[in-house]
Amino acid sequence: MKYWIPVFALAGWLSAGAALADEDHERAHEALERGDILPLTEILETIRLTYPGHVLETEFEREDGGYRYELELLDNDGYVLEIEVDASTGEILEVEREDD
Numbered sequence: 001m002k003y004w005i006p007v008f009a010l011a012g013w014l015s016a017g018a019a020l021a022d023e024d025h026e027r028a029h030e031a032l033e034r035g036d037i038l039p040l041t042e043i044l045e046t047i048r049l050t051y052p053g054h055v056l057e058t059e060f061e062r063e064d065g066g067y068r069y070e071l072e073l074l075d076n077d078g079y080v081l082e083i084e085v086d087a088s089t090g091e092i093l094e095v096e097r098e099d100d
Helices: 007-034 040-050
Strands: 053-063 066-075 080-086 092-097
Antiparallel strands (some): 053 066
């Protein structure tokens, strides 16, 4: 199912996600300084080569003894993808297309 999101709704969605970004940013910054993870900018460059589109939301989590970036992306075809990436290696672990 394609998602066509009005600009005003998208702006609200992005600002709602930003509240969580501060906490994630601090934890990611600490892990980056320790050398545990790759910079998010590097991860995003790699992701965009395979999945072009607009990143709607990012989350940073510790899971299964490692760090993960979870990205929500609106692709160029109008689909919302959830992409899970190993933050230490940049390996794409899972890609799901969100459907109704």
